[in-house]
Amino acid sequence: MSLGDLIFHLGQWLRTTPLTEISLDIQKTWLSALIDQHFWVIPIIQTIHILAIAAVFGSVVMTNLRILQLAGNSRTMTETVRRYLPWIWWGLLVLLLTGIGMTVGEPVRELTNPVFWIKMILIIVASMISLGFQTSVRRNVARWELTHGGRVLIRVGSSAVIALWCLIMLAGRWIAYAPT
Amino acid sequence: MLQAISQAIVNWPLSQFIAESSWAFPTLESIHVIAIVTVIGTIAVMDLRLIGVASRACAVTEMSNDTLKWTWGAFVVALITGSLIFISKAVDYTVNPFFLWKMVMIVVAGINMAVFHLFTWRSVHRWDKDCDVPLGGKIAGGLSLFFWIVVVFLGRAIGFTLDKFSQS
Numbered sequence: 285m286s287l288g289d290l291i292f293h294l295g296q297w298l299r300t301t302p303l304t305e306i307s308l309d310i311q312k313t314w315l316s317a318l319i320d321q322h323f324w325v326i327p328i329i330q331t332i333h334i335l336a337i338a339a340v341f342g343s344v345v346m347t348n349l350r351i352l353q354l355a356g357n358s359r360t361m362t363e364t365v366r367r368y369l370p371w372i373w374w375g376l377l378v379l380l381l382t383g384i385g386m387t388v389g390e391p392v393r394e395l396t397n398p399v400f401w402i403k404m405i406l407i408i409v410a411s412m413i414s415l416g417f418q419t420s421v422r423r424n425v426a427r428w429e430l431t432h433g434g435r436v437l438i439r440v441g442s443s444a445v446i447a448l449w450c451l452i453m454l455a456g457r458w459i460a461y462a463p464t
Numbered sequence: 465m466l467q468a469i470s471q472a473i474v475n476w477p478l479s480q481f482i483a484e485s486s487w488a489f490p491t492l493e494s495i496h497v498i499a500i501v502t503v504i505g506t507i508a509v510m511d512l513r514l515i516g517v518a519s520r521a522c523a524v525t526e527m528s529n530d531t532l533k534w535t536w537g538a539f540v541v542a543l544i545t546g547s548l549i550f551i552s553k554a555v556d557y558t559v560n561p562f563f564l565w566k567m568v569m570i571v572v573a574g575i576n577m578a579v580f581h582l583f584t585w586r587s588v589h590r591w592d593k594d595c596d597v598p599l600g601g602k603i604a605g606g607l608s609l610f611f612w613i614v615v616v617f618l619g620r621a622i623g624f625t626l627d628k629f630s631q632s
Contacts, residue, residue, distance in 0.1 A: 327621055331618050334501065335616055338501045341502075342504070345506065346509055347551065358523075358526060359521075361496065367519055453501060457494040
């Protein structure tokens with residue numbers, strides 16, 4: 285089964301779930317109507333959403349470049365984490381709020397969209413990795429300071445995290461093109 | 465004149481392919497978004513250092529070394545994907561005011577960066593670490609953030625208004 289088929293079947297199944305009813309109910313709320321009736325609300329929310337992902341992705345990239353020892357080598361891991369992790373968490377909060385705004389404005393387009401749910405799963409995975417990383421640096425700071433970017437596992441892991449965030453952005457854009 | 469050129473561009477085989485393919489346009493858009501997010505994400509790290517909001521303990525020259533190559537690399541990707549997106553609908557883009565303003569803003573952001581590197585940067589050894597960035601540097605950092613935020617908004621606005629201004 286190709287990825288296209290998988291997305292198609294996932295979309296068909298989603299429409300048989302209560303999500304269809306829920307989206308239609310959300311669409312009847314005043315907030316949804318307000319967002320829908322004002323032309324500039326969605327593009328402005330999307331702009332804030334993109335700026336927030338820029339803050340998150342920029343921080344993810346800088347942190348992982350430090351792990352890979354490709355940038356920021358003069359700073360310790362603790363300094364790096366203290367500089368960038370808060371921007372990741374606050375950025376994720378802004379992404380969540382603007383994401384909810386877009387979903388309330390166009391509930392059917394999002395909630396019955398297979399790509400939307402694939403994106404949500406990827407975000408949960410990425411957030412868990414961030415949380416795990418933060419905890420690990422706190423607990424084993426000495427080991428992270430000594431870790432060399434040359435170690436295969438670290439190299440693969442760091443590159444995978446950057447790729448995962450790229451995949452999330454890719455999914456974000458493809459929500460607009462998925463068949464609903 | 466502009467109309468005739470853009471009409472010729474959309475007739476190129478590559479333009480036609482991007483416009484007609486089911487996957488090419490969204491794929492280019494996705495890569496364009498990832499690239500511009502990287503440009504702004506890394507440029508913001510440098511701008512916030514200049515303004516004095518973040519990374520104050522890190523030397524300015526070092527911050528520049530850490531970010532600039534990634535910013536430029538991503539900018540080249542954004543430029544290539546942006547050009548490919550443009551040629552597929554050149555007629556619609558050239559009459560869209562948000563597209564034209566976006567191009568102006570990118571040029572203005574470039575001029576701001578050039579002015580900073582040609583003038584303020586000359587004395588960087590004096591304010592590299594453990595002291596305040598001169599006002600010129602702070603202003604350049606603030607303007608850079610502002611211009612790129614506007615670029616993102618204009619970019620999003622294009623997608624919502626393409627049909628509105630299109631004459632076809």
